[in-house]
Amino acid sequence: MGTSSAAVKLPSNRSSSGARRRRTRCRKCEACLRTECGECHFCKDMKKFGGPGRMKQSCIMRQCIAPVLPHTAVCVVCKEAGKEDTLEEEEDKFNFMLMECSICNEIVHPNCLKVSDASGVVNDELPNCWECPKCNHAGKSGKQKRGPGFKYASNLPGSLLREQKPVKEEGDVVSSAAKRRPDREETPRYRPDEALHRQPPLLSPCNLPRPRPEDKLRKKRKLFDDDEDEDLGVRKKEKSDDPYFSKLLHQIKTEEDDEDAYEEENEEGREPHFRGGVERKGRLGDAEEEGDDKDSRNELLNPFIKTPVGDSDQSHCSSPQAGPSSEGGSETQEKGQRPKARRKRRLPNRELSRELSKALNQEIQKTEDCLANENRQPLKVEPETENEEPKKLFRNGSELGDQRPHLKTKEMNGTPWELRHFYPSPITPLGFNRSTPTNRPAPPHSPPKCVQMERHVIRPPPISPPPDRLPLKDGKTHVIQREVWMKIFGYLTHQELCVCMRVCKTWNRWCCDKRLWTKIDLNRCTSITPLMLSGIIRRQPVSLDLSWTNISKKQLSWLINRLPGLRVLKLSGCSWAAVSALCTSSCPLLRSLDVQWVEGLKDAQMRDLLSPPTDNRPGQLDNRCKLRNVEDLRLAGLDITDTSLRLISRQMPLLSNLDLSYCNHINDQSVNLLTAAGTTTRDSLTEINLSVCNRVTDHSLNFFKRCGSICQIDLRFCKQVTKTACERFIAEMSVSVPFRLKEDKLLQKSS
DNA sequence: ATGAACGTTTGT
DNA sequence: ACAAACGTTCAT
Numbered sequence: 001m002g003t004s005s006a007a008v009k010l011p012s013n014r015s016s017s018g019a020r021r022r023r024t025r026c027r028k029c030e031a032c033l034r035t036e037c038g039e040c041h042f043c044k045d046m047k048k049f050g051g052p053g054r055m056k057q058s059c060i061m062r063q064c065i066a067p068v069l070p071h072t073a074v075c076v077v078c079k080e081a082g083k084e085d086t087l088e089e090e091e092d093k094f095n096f097m098l099m100e101c102s103i104c105n106e107i108v109h110p111n112c113l114k115v116s117d118a119s120g121v122v123n124d125e126l127p128n129c130w131e132c133p134k135c136n137h138a139g140k141s142g143k144q145k146r147g148p149g150f151k152y153a154s155n156l157p158g159s160l161l162r163e164q165k166p167v168k169e170e171g172d173v174v175s176s177a178a179k180r181r182p183d184r185e186e187t188p189r190y191r192p193d194e195a196l197h198r199q200p201p202l203l204s205p206c207n208l209p210r211p212r213p214e215d216k217l218r219k220k221r222k223l224f225d226d227d228e229d230e231d232l233g234v235r236k237k238e239k240s241d242d243p244y245f246s247k248l249l250h251q252i253k254t255e256e257d258d259e260d261a262y263e264e265e266n267e268e269g270r271e272p273h274f275r276g277g278v279e280r281k282g283r284l285g286d287a288e289e290e291g292d293d294k295d296s297r298n299e300l301l302n303p304f305i306k307t308p309v310g311d312s313d314q315s316h317c318s319s320p321q322a323g324p325s326s327e328g329g330s331e332t333q334e335k336g337q338r339p340k341a342r343r344k345r346r347l348p349n350r351e352l353s354r355e356l357s358k359a360l361n362q363e364i365q366k367t368e369d370c371l372a373n374e375n376r377q378p379l380k381v382e383p384e385t386e387n388e389e390p391k392k393l394f395r396n397g398s399e400l401g402d403q404r405p406h407l408k409t410k411e412m413n414g415t416p417w418e419l420r421h422f423y424p425s426p427i428t429p430l431g432f433n434r435s436t437p438t439n440r441p442a443p444p445h446s447p448p449k450c451v452q453m454e455r456h457v458i459r460p461p462p463i464s465p466p467p468d469r470l471p472l473k474d475g476k477t478h479v480i481q482r483e484v485w486m487k488i489f490g491y492l493t494h495q496e497l498c499v500c501m502r503v504c505k506t507w508n509r510w511c512c513d514k515r516l517w518t519k520i521d522l523n524r525c526t527s528i529t530p531l532m533l534s535g536i537i538r539r540q541p542v543s544l545d546l547s548w549t550n551i552s553k554k555q556l557s558w559l560i561n562r563l564p565g566l567r568v569l570k571l572s573g574c575s576w577a578a579v580s581a582l583c584t585s586s587c588p589l590l591r592s593l594d595v596q597w598v599e600g601l602k603d604a605q606m607r608d609l610l611s612p613p614t615d616n617r618p619g620q621l622d623n624r625c626k627l628r629n630v631e632d633l634r635l636a637g638l639d640i641t642d643t644s645l646r647l648i649s650r651q652m653p654l655l656s657n658l659d660l661s662y663c664n665h666i667n668d669q670s671v672n673l674l675t676a677a678g679t680t681t682r683d684s685l686t687e688i689n690l691s692v693c694n695r696v697t698d699h700s701l702n703f704f705k706r707c708g709s710i711c712q713i714d715l716r717f718c719k720q721v722t723k724t725a726c727e728r729f730i731a732e733m734s735v736s737v738p739f740r741l742k743e744d745k746l747l748q749k750s751s
Numbered sequence: 752a753t754g755a756a757c758g759t760t761t762g763t
Numbered sequence: 764a765c766a767a768a769c770g771t772t773c774a775t
């Protein structure tokens with residue numbers, strides 16, 4: 001191929017924003033190591049799977065997470081390939097590896113550049129990618145283009161990425177501030193009383209909550225839209241010319257090792273703040289953190305580690321990515337923010353208990369040395385700022401005026417700071433917010449716009465197993481083993497875990513252990529950001545609650561395709577548009593699906609959900625229902641009729657628990673269908689919830705007598721069901737199965 | 752705006 | 764030479 005340089009268009013010319021060098025898979029990431037799923041669109045297109053082979057795309061599950069420059073790439077200056085492999089020192093490695101500029105596309109060895117004091121801005125999200133010193137210095141703006149070779153691009157069904165709208169931005173910026181507000185979806189859509197959801201009936205059966213009408217108005221946010229950003233007027237990237245800053249940037253180096261790279265991705269500032277059990281107060285998370293957090297954090301992680309942590313964080317988390325951050329950095333400086341302000345990360349949960357903080361401190365102290373050691377990497381300033389700005393930006397969307405909008409730039413560069421908004425609003429602890437229908441979380445000011453998404457990389461967990469013990473400075477390791485730590489971590493809330501993840505690399509990895517994140521709850525988290533999504537992927541939960549979020553179809557589809565182990569999925573209150581992602585993605589392992597109160601989900605949609613993939617090609621017929629393994633199905637509040645029930649009874653042989661409460665169209669005939677001879681549901685059903693189904697009458701009880709496994713029948717608040725009938729049912733069943741009335745019209749097997 | 756198609760590049 | 768698949772263009 002070297003020969004092909006001619007064929008490879010853009011040899012000499014490339015510097016002037018010619019075509020980018022195509023990238024190729026790294027072959028090391030988790031995705032690359034996978035085998036083709038055989039089920040996604042692209043697989044089905046492949047000849048080997050019986051398709052026509054026209055699409056020529058790689059399996060969705062195998063899309064490389066960190067595409068690299070092809071081996072044929074050479075330095076535009078010395079014409080040689082990357083030489084990092086021949087070197088030991090990290091610093092050297094960086095200088096001798098090929099770096100592709102995302103702005104001018106030039107590929108060079110940093111070492112081959114003359115500009116001595118120049119600084120490049122490394123994109124840590126994509127290997128061998130930076131904004132070269134020339135461009136950086138020239139103040140060229142970050143690529144509006146997609147990051148080099150970034151595959152999760154527009155034509156990818158599963159992609160999270162959106163093409164950017166280059167021109168628009170600047171204009172938008174200013175003008176939009178005022179005008180945007182209105183159309184922004186600030187008002188949470190109306191939702192039925194929380195009690196309605198999922199929990200068995202409530203208290204006031206009378207008013208059937210029907211969340212519909214205005215829901216329709218609800219506008220789904222685009223994946224990466226963030227109007228607010230535009231509002232902030234920060235669209236335009238401004239380069240930092242601050243010499244001091246540049247200097248710092250110059251020191252950027254790549255991670256010490258791949259692992260770090262991965263880890264850093266992480267959590268600290270950017271990590272999604274998964275809901276833990278702790279109450280969160282601030283409005284827009286960021287806000288409060290600004291002040292308090294910083295303090296609390298200092299208290300927590302403090303004295304000793306302060307520095308180490310800071311450094312470490314930087315090295316980890318923003319590692320080479322100076323880019324975006326850099327801007328921020330300079331900003332801060334200009335603003336007179338002294339170095340002392342190491343960098344405040346947004347604390348996921350400032351409520352960390354004293355105990356925990358103490359423990360942390362102790363532990364940290366012990367490992368301090370080692371940390372300090374490994375953190376001794378060149379200091380990067382960005383991170384600090386990086387974390388700061390966003391807050392401001394967010395916090396006051398509009399007042400932002402005086403807040404140096406340029407900071408914004410940063411995100412544009414791909415620093416996924418939006419992560420910080422994992423807890424966009426004052427969400428109360430899980431258990432609580434459910435029961436407090438009135439105060440729903442304040443609408444997020446607006447989701448961070450992620451113009452930069454293209455560069456958002458979903459990193460797989462590091463390939464090497466996490467260390468078994470904390471490394472100490474003296475080369476020894478800490479006495480406590482990982483598994484012991486894991487037990488301790490097991491007691492922490494997710495928010496607390498996020499804090500721990502910022503302590504050091506090792507903790508970062510430990511705390512990301514799947515076992516600690518089997519259930520991720522984003523219920524009512526109104527703004528689902530790409531980074532949250534990647535955070536989810538990284539943790540591979542078994543159970544995921546996205547209820548009442550405005551997740552989009554694309555996001556959901558993307559998620560599902562990457563959560564092969566997902567068993568429980570809660571989507572109540574989401575739009576059908578989003579839920580329809582289930583039609584095209586397959587999740588054969590799903591055991592529990594909650595689609596209560598999904599707007600627009602009626603018979604026709606149910607059919608789409610349950611029907612086998614439409615594009616079956618000869619050769620790979622999977623005529624089975626995509627949700628064939630669902631055992632627990634929640635359909636409360638849907639306008640479905642017998643048509644759907646017929647499908648369900650045929651397609652879900654394992655269905656055990658069915659929630660049809662608040663389904664106004666459900667009647668005796670529906671129950672008849674479910675329990676008819678020859679259906680599998682007849683024997684598989686153990687619990688059924690028909691509460692507040694006003695068309696169900698006493699007659700239905702007779703049908704339930706044929707169910708061999710039924711244990712609970714909830715008919716509470718069914719106007720046409722009488723207590724007498726229930727008692728009769730109990731009496732008649734007593735011969736074979738003893739039932740009792742647990743509550744009025746709530747029949748339960750007594751065993 | 753989204754998804755399909757396809758020319759071309761890349762690795763073997 | 765061939766299979767894989769990147770990234771642009773076309774079609775809807």
